[in-house]
Amino acid sequence: MTQPVTFWFEFASTYSYLSAMRIEHEAARRNVSVVWKPFTLGPIFAAQGWNTSPFSVYPSKGRYMWRDMERRTRKYGLPFQRPTRDDPRAFPQNSIPALRIAVAALTEPWGITYCRNIYTAQFADNRDISTPEVITDCIISAGGDPDAILAQSQLPEFKPQLRANTEAAQAIGIFGAPSFTVGEELFWGDDRLEDALDWAAEA
Amino acid sequence: MTQPVTFWFEFASTYSYLSAMRIEHEAARRNVSVVWKPFTLGPIFAAQGWNTSPFSVYPSKGRYMWRDMERRTRKYGLPFQRPTRDDPRAFPQNSIPALRIAVAALTEPWGITYCRNIYTAQFADNRDISTPEVITDCIISAGGDPDAILAQSQLPEFKPQLRANTEAAQAIGIFGAPSFTVGEELFWGDDRLEDALDWAAEA
Numbered sequence: 015m016t017q018p019v020t021f022w023f024e025f026a027s028t029y030s031y032l033s034a035m036r037i038e039h040e041a042a043r044r045n046v047s048v049v050w051k052p053f054t055l056g057p058i059f060a061a062q063g064w065n066t067s068p069f070s071v072y073p074s075k076g077r078y079m080w081r082d083m084e085r086r087t088r089k090y091g092l093p094f095q096r097p098t099r100d101d102p103r104a105f106p107q108n109s110i111p112a113l114r115i116a117v118a119a120l121t122e123p124w125g126i127t128y129c130r131n132i133y134t135a136q137f138a139d140n141r142d143i144s145t146p147e148v149i150t151d152c153i154i155s156a157g158g159d160p161d162a163i164l165a166q167s168q169l170p171e172f173k174p175q176l177r178a179n180t181e182a183a184q185a186i187g188i189f190g191a192p193s194f195t196v197g198e199e200l201f202w203g204d205d206r207l208e209d210a211l212d213w214a215a216e217a
Numbered sequence: 218m219t220q221p222v223t224f225w226f227e228f229a230s231t232y233s234y235l236s237a238m239r240i241e242h243e244a245a246r247r248n249v250s251v252v253w254k255p256f257t258l259g260p261i262f263a264a265q266g267w268n269t270s271p272f273s274v275y276p277s278k279g280r281y282m283w284r285d286m287e288r289r290t291r292k293y294g295l296p297f298q299r300p301t302r303d304d305p306r307a308f309p310q311n312s313i314p315a316l317r318i319a320v321a322a323l324t325e326p327w328g329i330t331y332c333r334n335i336y337t338a339q340f341a342d343n344r345d346i347s348t349p350e351v352i353t354d355c356i357i358s359a360g361g362d363p364d365a366i367l368a369q370s371q372l373p374e375f376k377p378q379l380r381a382n383t384e385a386a387q388a389i390g391i392f393g394a395p396s397f398t399v400g401e402e403l404f405w406g407d408d409r410l411e412d413a414l415d416w417a418a419e420a
Binding site: 062072074075077078081082085089187188189200201202203205206209 | 265275278280281288390403406409
């Protein structure tokens with residue numbers, strides 16, 4: 015008997031990119047199912063006194079993170095580009111529009127592909143995921159209908175869900191992304207992906 | 218050809234305990250040599266605006282860390298006790314006296330054992346490593362002479378070294394412990410121990 019793993023992710027989170035690209039393969043190997051749970055880091059960082067990513071608040075941590083991402087993506091065979099645009103908004107990006115779509119898209123068979131497409135657009139292709147063009151591209155190449163899913167994401171059934179997910183994350187002590195939960199057990203960081211899945215497999 | 222790895226550690230750091238107990242074995246497997254470099258996190262955290270450990274500044278991160286340490290020590294087969302004393306000073310402990318001794322002790326053949334003994338005293342036996350009794354015990358059980366090493370640690374050759382190490386750490390962008398360097402390459406966290414050693418082995 016295995017338990018499902020809940021994968022708490024944020025599109026603006028660099029290390030969530032690694033997990034988004036790895037988790038389904040690693041989960042399948044262990045016969046574990048994954049529930050993708052989009053949430054926003056903004057309110058969680060604000061509660062810690064930060065008005066942006068800790069990688070921007072603490073420059074040495076930020077410099078380290080970009081180098082670490084280069085090494086990790088190479089290790090995992092994933093494409094990666096540091097944001098190079100001369101734009102202070104290049105990181106962290108505004109992920110809210112893409113996350114709102116994710117809530118609805120993840121009820122569709124193409125939802126996970128859409129999420130991966132958003133990560134690839136941002137961290138491999140250096141595109142701005144807050145724009146309708148990029149979001150639309152990511153939906154279409156996943157096999158979805160942009161107009162239909164946009165309309166769906168506005169329904170009362172989906173619209174409040176992103177905020178509810180974020181409040182749930184905060185309530186269970188999540189302080190960063192990616193995070194993974196197996197029952198009451200919390201794991202933080204792409205470094206704990208395998209541990210979380212092993213925990214679920216042995217539950 | 219392999220390069221040496223420099224292991225930057227702080228006795229007050231929980232995750233440094235994991236690395237201190239693992240690094241020699243993992244390094245030997247790769248034919249990599251390790252330079253143990255004690256430093257203090259106080260000035261580095263102060264530069265980030267914290268007057269104590271981030272695990273105390275950010276309670277949800279702290280709660281997570283203790284649970285994570287329980288799981289990790291179990292995984293690695295290491296003894297572990299959460300600090301239980303009703304003492305707000307239980308974490309982080311004052312590590313300075315033990316670190317000053319470490320600078321001198323690491324020039325002796327028993328120095329690494331002394332360092333491990335300090336970690337074990339603190340995180341397995343829940344003892345206060347700022348006390349002369351505990352430090353003395355750790356020196357003796359490593360095979361050292363407490364009076365001799367204490368005198369040696371006061372010499373001009375050793376006394377300024379702890380501060381110099383900390384300044385060097387800060388200068389190269391170290392922001393937490395454990396950290397590992399291989400040439401100019403920086404790795405942070407016990408999670409990157411294997412990556413740092415692999416990097417050194419392939420250099």
